Amino acid sequence: MPIRLLMGNEAIALGALAAGVSVAAGYPGTPSTEVLETIAKELDRHAKTGIYVEWSVNEKAALEVAAGASYTGARTLVTMKQVGLNVASDPLMSLAYIGVKGGMVVLVADDPGPISSQTEQDTRTFAKYSKLPCFDPSSPEEAYQMIQDAFELSEELRTPVLFRPTTRLCHATAPIDVQDVWKTVNPEGFIKDPKWVIFPRLSVKAHAELEVRNRALSKQLSDYKFNSVEGRSEAFGIATGGVCYAYVKEALKRLGAEWVRVLKIATPFPFPQPLALDFIDSVERVFVVEELDPVIERELLYLAGSSGRTLDICGKEITENLPASGEYTVEMLTEKIAAYLGLPYEVPQAPILPPLPVRPPVLCAGCPHRASFYAVKKAMSGKKSVFCGDIGCYTLGNALPLDMVDTCLCMGAGITIAQGIARAQADTTAFAFVGDSTFFASGITGIINAVYNKNDIVLIVLDNRITAMTGGQTHPGIGKTLMNQPTAALNIPAILRSVGIEPRVVNPLNLGEAIAAVKAAAAESGVRAVVFEYPCVNVEKPSGTVSVNTDKCTGCGLCRREIGCPALKIGEKAEIDGSLCTGCSLCAQVCPFDAIN
Ligand code: SF4
Ligand code: SF4
Structure with missing residues (x-):
């Protein structure tokens, strides 16, 4: 097996290929994006056919494409960031009941911090809610192995399985032994069966089966190799999981306290209860170290309470020893663990450096969105307007001096938020800004809603010919797929015309024309649109x-x-x-x- 220096996301991609994945689909979102890009590159490198990878229009579409392929017996991978799971949750919740045939892994990358996301939601909590097994790797090396286990478990149980790395793991790099020979799975094909059709009568039965299965799985996963207890202390225990396990190990090493007993949870749902009970019985007190939700802590509190054990459990939930939100660091945890163990620890003095210049996030020099926002600002100067933004580079239009994004909620929401504002505040011109990728991902439904309900908004499409925020991925307007195949380039003005909107199409860098187009659109009523077309400066040099x-x-x-x-x-x-x-x-x-x- 060759050793390759791999980023966590690359390791996950190679692990999925080694496991025999044959259909992979996703929507770009930091920190998950490189997984599918790596699969596409590896297929090129190996000149491999028979494996398919796509950027879907959104996470829901990706999950459904993978589900269909999995119904035939193919192994499938779906990738997204944590907020993408909200979009994909409708099919996922039903799929938990329907099940799959080929192994199906749903990779959802969480973003503690959050470094580049709207929310800090924890996919381990979603696993419990959806009743789906969840794997939580602690390093790129482990992720490479663990995703292969996830495929096996998924196929064995005929259920989708969640796989939840976090930002630091996705983007950390490690030398990893990788297999160059990928498993071959020969799908049986789609076999017609009433079980593929969700009905309430079947759902009540499926729900009961899920509960029984998960109870059994809690026991089975206690023996899983990546769920473990190490260390010899009979007094002090630490329970942890995911990337925090690596932080805890590093902190214990710094403190010379490797004797502390450590419970590592690699499958937060179903929680490996027998293993956790053994751990509880082996120590007098437990410190729970985990980012985001107190998932492990609540499980341990429940287990100890329901089984009548007496021990101290501290963490973030009740004792508030650790912050309830945000990303942790080894430095912070070393200090907290030293306090918990009663060990002396002097926090290293940071070198005194001159203050860094303030560098707020800003649109790139030459970004066409700057010109588009400026044109709208000039056109609407002195007029009562609200500017509803959306998710993408152009959210940065909120910064001064442009100050042109008054709202931003989630993908595609700017278009529908503008409709609500227009309904409730008729003396205001409601603008909705949407980028080209978001237009296809979830903007179109909002536009149809506006037309159907005879709303009164000005839609501004910022078409820079790329999914720019996540590093330049293709989308349905580009004319090229992730596998580098030429395809139809969907035309945004034509789509708008097809729903009855005649857009003005303008180059935003022609400022006079751009301002005139916005003024003309604002003077009309109904759903009007201006499409600003100019490529991202990172696409056309x-x-x-x-x-x-x-x-x-x-x-x-x-x-x-x-x-x-x-x-x-x-x-x-x-x-x-x-x-x-x-x-x-x-x-x-x-x-x-x-x-x-
Ligand atoms: S030409 Fe464009 S990129 Fe150059 S300084 Fe002027 S606004 Fe900035
Ligand atoms: S004169 Fe023109 S170029 Fe000079 S500072 Fe004023 S706006 Fe800028």
Whole structure:
């Protein structure tokens, strides 16, 4: 087996391939995105046919594609970030009852922090809610092995299985022994059977079976190799799981306290109760270390209470020893564990460094969204308007000086939030901004809702020809699939026309035309649309930069104040940072003194 230096997401992808996955589908979302990209690259590398991978339009579509393939007996993988599971939860909840045939793993990457997400939701809690088994790896090496186990368990039990890495694991790198030979699964094919049709009568039976199965699984998983107890202390125990297990091991090493007994939970649901009870019986007190929800802690409290055991259990739930939210670090945990063990520990003094310059997240220099937002801002200056944003790079339009995103809730919601505002506040022009990828993912239903219900909104589509926020993935408007196959490029203006909206299609970097298009749309009623088309600066590289004519520049600073491009600096005169400027020309159109060439 060759050793390869792999990122956690790459290890997961290679583990899925080794396990014989033949259909993989997902929607991009940090920190999960690289899993499918790696599968696509590996298929190219091995010139492998018979394995299929796609970016679906959203997580619900991805899960349903995988479910269909799994009904035939194929092994399938679905990938998404934690908020994507909310979108996919409708089919997933039913699939828990219906079951699958080929092994099906639903990878949901959680984002403690959150570093790049709307919420900090914990997929382990979702596992309990959906009654689906859940694997929680603690390192990239373990993830590579564990996803293969997840496929086996899924196929053995004929159920989808959740697989839940977190950001640090997804993006950490480790040397891993990987198999270059991938398992071959020959699907039996789809066999017609009433069990594939969900009906209330079948659901009541399926629900009862799930409960029985999960009780048995709680015992079976107590013997699972990645659920373990280590250390020899009869006084102090630590219970942990996922990436926190790695943090705890590191902290104990720093403290010279490797003797502490550690319960590692790799399957938070169904919780391995017999193993946990043995652990409870072996120590006098337990410190529970886990990010996000107190899943392990609640299980231990329940187990101890329901079985009449007497011991101290501390963590985040009752004793509040650890923060209830946010990401943990080895440094923070070392201090907390030292306090729990009563060991001396001097927190290392951080070196005194000069304060770092403030670098708020900002739209890239030359980003076409800056021009689009600015055009809407100028067009609506002095008019009562609300600007509903959405999920993507363009959420950054909320930053000053643009200040053009008043709301942002979840994928596609800007379009429907605008409709609610328009209904309740008729004297306001409600704008909805949506990016091209979000338009396809979940914007279309909201647009149809607006047309059907005769709403009064201005839809602004920011079409930059890519799923930019997650690093440049394809989508249905691009004309290329994840497997690099040419395909139909769906045309956003044509889709809008098909539902009865005649959009104005404009290049936002032609500022005069862009402002005129927005003014004209705002003056009308009903559902109106302006489609701003210009590629992301990371898709089409710039051809040059602009320069300042210092004879004409007065140093008024208006260019920087109005659009906030990071390539612009104002000293006595305006200065352009040639390493950032893309030559988009927006500042030149804003300058009232014609001082930018
Ligand atoms: S380039 Fe124009 S807008 Fe910018 S500081 Fe100079 S004169 Fe003012
Ligand atoms: S042309 Fe002006 S607005 Fe565009 S990237 Fe360069 S400095 Fe920024």
